[in-house]
Amino acid sequence: MPTTRMRRPLRRALFLVSVAALALLTFATASAQSGQPKGITDEARDMHTLYVFTLVMAVVVFVLVEAALVYAIVKFRKKNDVLPAQTHGSTIIEMIWTGIPVLIVISLFTYSFIVLRNVENDPNPAAVVIDVTGFQYQWEFAYHLDAKGANLDPDSPPTITQIGTAADEPILRIPVDEPIEFRLKSNDVIHSFYVRDFLYKLDVIPGRDNRFTVTAREEGTYIGQCAELCGLNHALMRFQIEVMSREKFNEWVASESAAASPAARVP
Amino acid sequence: MATITLPKAKGYERPLILDWITTVDHKKLGILYLYVSLFFFAVGGILALLVRTQLAVADNTFLSNQAYNQIFTMHASAMLFLFIIPIWAGFGNYVVPLQIGAPDMAFPRINALSFWLFPPAGIVMFSGFLVSGGSASAGWTAYSPLARTLGTGMDLWIIAVAMLGVSSTIGAANFLVTMFRMRAPGMTMFRMPIFCWTVLVTSVLQLLATPVLASALVMLFIDRNFGGNFFDPNGGGNAVLWQNVFWFYSHPAVYIMILPGMGIISEILPVFSRKPLFGYKAFVFATMGIGGLGFSVWAHHMFTTGAVLKPWFGFMTFMIGVPTGVKIFNWLGTLWRGSITFETPMLFALGFLSMFLIGGINGTFSAAVPVDFALHDTYFVVAHIHYVLFGGSVFAVFAGLYYWFPKIWGRRLNEKLGQFHFALMFIGFNLAFFPMHLLGLDGMPRRIATYNDYNNWELLNFISTLGAMLIGVGMIPFIVNVVQAFMRPKDQPNDPWGANTLEWWTTSPPPVHNFDDTPEIHSERPLFDLRQGSPGGH
Incomplete structure (x- = not known):
């Protein structure tokens, strides 16, 4: 029973x-x-x-x-009332x-x-250097390139600067098959620069100089997002990253440089 | 023979409420701990359901960003600081003195002080919802400098956590003295029930780690209110310093939150397998090993800061898998060739075993530093922590409640309702948390108030929300079960389960002084030895 x-x-x-x-x-x-x-x-x-x-x-x-x-x-499972062998260990x-x-x-x-x-690569002197600044609540991407897309001294002022807004997510553009160095900066709180398809994130920490280098191998558009809670609109710190051929990249750099030049700014 | 009938001496009886407020009896304090922490479990659970409702569909506007940040912060803070840690203090308070054959804790008044710091701390923390700017909203990790920029709710949070820190520190000292000094004759350290061992190691962790948290909280409070700059680089401080001091407490705290649960499981599996715990001493050493290693892995929460020695902390984190594995094998060894029955406490214990295993395994992904670069701060980590603290700790809480209910309240919970509760919770739990692995792998960051659907995250989030609701529904049979039990008279014998340890030697519930006498103790299973009429040992 x-x-x-x-x-x-x-x-x-x-x-x-x-x-x-x-x-x-x-x-x-x-x-x-x-x-x-x-x-x-x-x-x-x-x-x-x-x-x-x-x-x-x-x-x-x-x-x-x-x-x-x-x-x-x-x-x-229990089948009868016989006490099982009392093994204490071995x-x-x-x-x-x-x-x-x-x-x-x-x-x-x-x-x-x-x-x-x-x-965790050593810095590559041939890398395209992009300054990534996280701020509450978006990103600023700054490229150190001349109008033809060639590298400039990373310590010189950037030639192209994109500042994102929640309504207008910025698109970070990089050339394929080339080392890219991201230098991460923040002046307010901690953010984290996360591109899903890099399988990588690195925190953007005020007062700290974090940088990493990657070489992308596939063209396309990928998603990125802040991965460290940074306040009210943390969820809206999204961006996209477009990996493109060197030719397309140079075209984009040229058009941006023209748009950013003083002559172009005159209304 | 002439006899004189003396009128029965009437003790001074205090009114019921005054009696509970002024009590220094470890059993009553234990019960109070259980009630208050279960209350905060319910509160934290409701907050979790709000979070899951917000995330059920893409671009949801059910909660504002501000409300969402407050709610998920308070969910975690309530569950960790006001539920899991204090409920172990509740079980520890009730059970430890009984298991070692002592009449009470070593310092009953300090024990009362420990408890009475706890409900006010909860009130202080939640009063954040009443001040302008709302409650704390920097996550339970309160990363600085963000935590510096938030409203008054953050100060209330700091004060509350500091109060709870004081409560656990003095409570830990009390447990240690009780176990070192008040064991019954014959109970050597290695004859102490395994639950007591886990409370012992937990207490050591609390004693060593909590003061570090207290110092971090004081520094943060100074930063916020008195112009300090400990954690703000704009004033010369260091933002990563907060993470170091915070995790130096909070990683050991994860073991504080799970070890007593492992102890409960290690009490229940032998009773319902009718065998001793396989490898008692190995289990004790594994517990100590986890405790010791727990202090050397804190920076695995910080691999993506780039500011820590990654190989070292990766290695130590892997190593902590070894004693954890030993424990799982010991539990399996206990079941092996046993004579197993499946009363509700055992169902929850087996649920713990199968789910905590996943929580152990998915932790190794984050120990592999390059894999952690992708997984850190995504829903994968949320899945991991819930497999450990829900699949582990919460299942252990319910295992313990069903197991000790007859002892504490003198009535037994209904088996059918218990099975129903277990089934709903087990299924709901896996539905809620397994999809989070996939979301995390697919790049969904944690702590985001909203997401848009170009990521195809909606379906898995929706399933997860359904699972969370199912867990909520699963609490109904539990509540019905408890209410029905309280409507029945107390009818439980001293030892309804055929258990092993001393708490089952005395009546259910025990008298104020616990024991009239204690039996001879020859092993960690004195009651088993008595039933068999032979001295045990191992």
Whole structure:
């Protein structure tokens, strides 16, 4: 009698757990399919590979442990009043299951350390330098280029400056296949410069000189957004980033330079 | 034989309310902690539903940006500072003295002081909604210099958190002295119930970390009100300094928020598997390991500042996965070859096990620094923290409530309603938080009041909102269950579960002085030993 009374809630619980596990597995597979964008920079591709490696390890550990859990729940449910063997532990087993996680995390760390060294580039003197200034609540992008698109001294005043507004999200334009150095500045609070398809963000911190270099490999328009809560309209600090061929980029620089020149400003 | 019948001596009875306000009994204070923190759980939950309603569809205008920032800030602040941390103090207060066979905490009046700092702190924090500029709105992390620029609500938040800090610090000292000095004869440290061990390690963390938070709060208060510049670079300060001091407290605080939950699970799994906890000592050392490592990983919240030594903090963060893994394996080892039954506390414990596992695994993504560059401050991190603190801590809270309810209130909660509650919460939880992984991977930043739909974030957000609503609905059977239980008479025996530890030796609920006597203690399971008539040990 007690056993049949126990069984029904038990079966229901088991059904529930297995349905949830199945749903989670489906989700996990789906996320492997479309979870993270592959990224459009050299650096992003390295980081994405590391992500996939971590994901595979995670799914394997998840499936093994959840399977063991479900197996234990099904197999070792109470069948009679006999007290099970009172095992208090096993030093060997403890050592094994301490050792295995140690190996897993050391391998993950080693790989992530290598990727970290690869993606944190030294400054490249050939890079196009763009000053990115975060302010409450938009971005200013300033390019150090002459009218033909060639690099100028980054310490000289910028030749093209775009200031975004919430209604008019700025479009940051960069040439493909070239190193671009972003120099991040803020004069008010902390922001974070985040381009989803770079798979990268770096905080824009007042009083701190943060910069990074990437090389984009795919033309197209991508989204960017402030990723550090910066106050009232944090959600509206969106921008776009357009990766284009060098020719198109030069054309754009020329037209902007003409528009910005004193002659053009005369009404 | 002549007998003289003496009139029964009548104790001085205080009016009920005065009795609860002036009590120094650890059990009554524990109950007060549970009531008040569950109240703030409800408040925080309602705030969460407002957040999820706002995010259910793209470009929503249900909440203004200002209201949204206040509400998500107060959601997190209530859940962390006014629910999770104090509810462990509640369980600890009620259970620890009983589990070690003590009549009360070491310092009952200090214990009352710890509690009575807590409700006023909640009132101070929430009174921010009444002042101009509204409540705190810089997130529960209160990053500076943003926190410096906000209205009076921010000062109220600082004062409230500082009050709670004092409450936990003196509470932690009280727990430590109680456990070091007041154990029953025969109860060596390694015969102490595992829940007590987790409260012990938690108390050490609180004692070491909370003063650092207090100093950070004082500096922020000076910056805001007395012209200080600790965190403002425009006056010579350093914006990253806040993050260092804040996380030096707040990362250990994450373990403060989960370790007692692990302790509760480690009490429940052995009882309903009818086996001892597998690897008791390994579990104790793993708990200490998590506590120790917890102090060396704070800067993994700061990889994208570019101002910290990334490989070091990445490595230490990976390492903390090892003792966490050991614990999960020990729990599985406890189930293995057991004789398992599935009363409601066990359902929640198994729910904890399966969900906390995910919270552990998805944390490793952020330990891999280059992966964290993409995931940091996105919804992936929101998913992670909820798998740890909801899938972990909140499931443990309910496991503990169902488990100790008969002891605390002398009545047992209904199993059917309990199963229903568990089912709704388990499904709702996964619906609410699993999609957040995908949103984060797809680049949705956290803490944004609105998003537009060119990102295709709407569907997953909508599912997440439905899940959150389901969690809310899931609380109805729980409330009905509790109300119905209170309408029944107290009928529970000393030990309704066939449990192991000393709190089940005394009556349900226990008398004021807890115990008339304590049995001989030969292991961490004195009641099991008594039932079997043999000294245990391991």
